[in-house]
Amino acid sequence: MVIFMESEYILNNYVLEKLVAKSELNNFRCASDDLTDFLKNDALKQQEQNLNITQLITCDKEIIGYYSLLTDSIELKNIRDTDSKNIIKEKLPKNKKLPAIKIGRFAISEKYSSQGIGSQILKNLIFNLIKISEKIGFRYIIVDAYAKAYYFYVKKNNFVNLKKDDKKLEKIDKIIETDPEYTFFLYMDISKIKS
Structure with missing residues (x-):
């Protein structure tokens, strides 16, 4: 017999x-x-x-999902926000790459997908990463997202795609249909959240 926990219960009790x-x-x-x-x-x-580092998201000893984090960088030329890019260039004229934390993998169990659990856990993760950024210098959270997860990251969780992918993303629904694990590089500027 398969027992399902309510999403609200999971979100209030996961560790x-x-x-x-x-x-x-x-x-x-x-x-x-x-x-x-x-x-x-x-x-x-x-x-x-x-x-x-991989963290299991568990509730009552059941694995609800997991995420893996690692350090990485994002190239300055890939930042969409021209104002931010110019300020960084002014302050760090020689830097071509900027420090980032990468969500290498993020997954929710099939049993609990499409219930809003993933978005809430991701929001909590981002909040915790912002707190960590007060002790370790990084400005961006990045993810290589599968095409099938594009809307999850961009529409529901405010990540941004690279400008070079704009043309390709005009056909995102077709890509999801034909190559759902095609990867898009997405990022979030945490300074926009902190302010």
């Missing part, structure tokens, strides 16, 4: 647990085979090499 060797992952499945496979086969190996 984060760092992935460890004894984490029980067998019952986790999300809509993407690639994201499911990453958690089960690659996440711990990469974490052991200090390439990322």
